[in-house]
Amino acid sequence: MKAQLLVSVGVYREKFQLESFIGSNDIFMLCGDGSFVVTDNGKDYTVKANEGFLFRKNTLYHRVIKSPAHLFLFRFESKTPVFRTNHITFSDTARILSTMAMLDSLDKVNTVDDFSLRRHLFDDIVNQYLFENRSSPTEGISDPLMEKAASDIRESINKRTPLSEIGAKTGLSYVQFIRRFKDCFGLTPQDYQKGLRIRRAKDMLSETDMLIRDIAGYCGFENEYYFSNYFKKSVGMSPSEFRSTTE
Numbered sequence: 001m002k003a004q005l006l007v008s009v010g011v012y013r014e015k016f017q018l019e020s021f022i023g024s025n026d027i028f029m030l031c032g033d034g035s036f037v038v039t040d041n042g043k044d045y046t047v048k049a050n051e052g053f054l055f056r057k058n059t060l061y062h063r064v065i066k067s068p069a070h071l072f073l074f075r076f077e078s079k080t081p082v083f084r085t086n087h088i089t090f091s092d093t094a095r096i097l098s099t100m101a102m103l104d105s106l107d108k109v110n111t112v113d114d115f116s117l118r119r120h121l122f123d124d125i126v127n128q129y130l131f132e133n134r135s136s137p138t139e140g141i142s143d144p145l146m147e148k149a150a151s152d153i154r155e156s157i158n159k160r161t162p163l164s165e166i167g168a169k170t171g172l173s174y175v176q177f178i179r180r181f182k183d184c185f186g187l188t189p190q191d192y193q194k195g196l197r198i199r200r201a202k203d204m205l206s207e208t209d210m211l212i213r214d215i216a217g218y219c220g221f222e223n224e225y226y227f228s229n230y231f232k233k234s235v236g237m238s239p240s241e242f243r244s245t246t247e
Contacts, residue, residue, distance in 0.1 A: 003082045003126055007075040008118035010107040014068045021063060025075050027055040028083070030125070032100050034069025038062070038086075045087045050096050052088040052125075072103050074122050082126055084133070091132050098202055099124055101245050102237070120236035127195050130186050145170050146184040149177070153193050157200060160220045163189045198234050201227070205239055206246035212239050 006025060016036075030052040038045045038053050039062040046066065047053045055061055076082075090096045099121055106114055106121075152166045167177035167189065181189050197219050204215045216227035231239050 003076045003078040003122070005074060005076050005115075005119045005122045008073065008103075008115070008122060010070070010072050010103055012068070012070050013065050015065050016063050019063055020060065021055065022060045023055055023057055023075075025077055026057050026082075028074045028076065028088070028122075028125075029053050029055065030072040030074070030096075030100065032070035032072060032104070034071075035066040036069055036071075037064050037066050040086055047087065050090060050093050050100075054083045054086045054088060056086070070104075072100060074125075076122070083129060088129060090128060092128065092199075094206075095128055095199060095202065096125070098206060098242075098246060099128075102235075102242070105245055117236035120234065124198075124235065127187075127191070131192075131195050143180065143184045146181050149181060149189070150185065150192065153189065154196060157193070157196055157220045158218050160222070163193065194234065197221075198231065201231060201239065202235075202242065205243045215239070 010032075013034075013036075029047075031047050031049055033049045035046060035048045036053075038047065038055075040059075045053065103118070103121055106117055149166055149170055152161075152169065153163070156166070164174055167174050170177055170180075172180065178188055181187075181192070185192060187195070201215060201219045204210055204218065205212075208215075210218075212228070213224040216222075216224045219227065221227035221230065228238055231242070235242060237245075
């Protein structure tokens with residue numbers, strides 16, 4: 001499941017220019033502060049700070065700013081649904097706050113790689129949603145074998161245990177393991193592991209004074225160089241740049 005970002009922008013609104021709205025692309029609107037109300041099929045949704053709303057393409061909505069809001073807009077397209085609900089909430093508020101802080105910094109300073117960074121940050125939002133909601137076509141199906149594999153991945157983050165080794169414990173071929181894991185979690189084992197490593201790295205960079213080389217080892221990377229490259233490709237900025245946005 002992959003969304004292609006088309007446009008990303010941060011705006012401040014005391015009133016929507018178009019309160020009755022219909023778009024030709026899906027638009028995800030993330031609320032940094034303030035709040036707004038959306039009427040969808042006769043039902044009202046109040047979207048507050050750290051929450052979002054998906055405006056699906058070719059659908060009419062009525063929206064009103066409830067209190068002046070700082071909003072991040074992402075216009076995107078995807079062949080398969082990215083979000084299963086319109087009103088989006090996040091349980092890991094620290095993570096979504098750090099993402100919005102980086103988006104806010106991009107709005108203040110234009111860079112050559114601005115859009116590339118925004119695309120990485122939008123991917124991070126989508127991955128957080130998928131991780132927290134286990135979005136998949138087989139929602140609700142319990143798979144103890146894959147639950148155990150996911151637990152093994154979480155416990156082995158700083159041990160660099162190969163995923164093939166974890167997959168072998170299931171008794172399945174590696175291809176079968178990948179497919180079954182994705183059916184259960186909506187993510188491949190690789191993406192699941194990547195999300196865990198990046199999440200842990202972000203937490204340690206923002207909440208501790210540990211040296212980056214030590215964080216690299218704790219998150220399962222062979223050295224600081226490989227960790228820095230991996231982090232920058234995933235987040236859109238280096239570990240030190242990310243840390244500076246959280247200070």
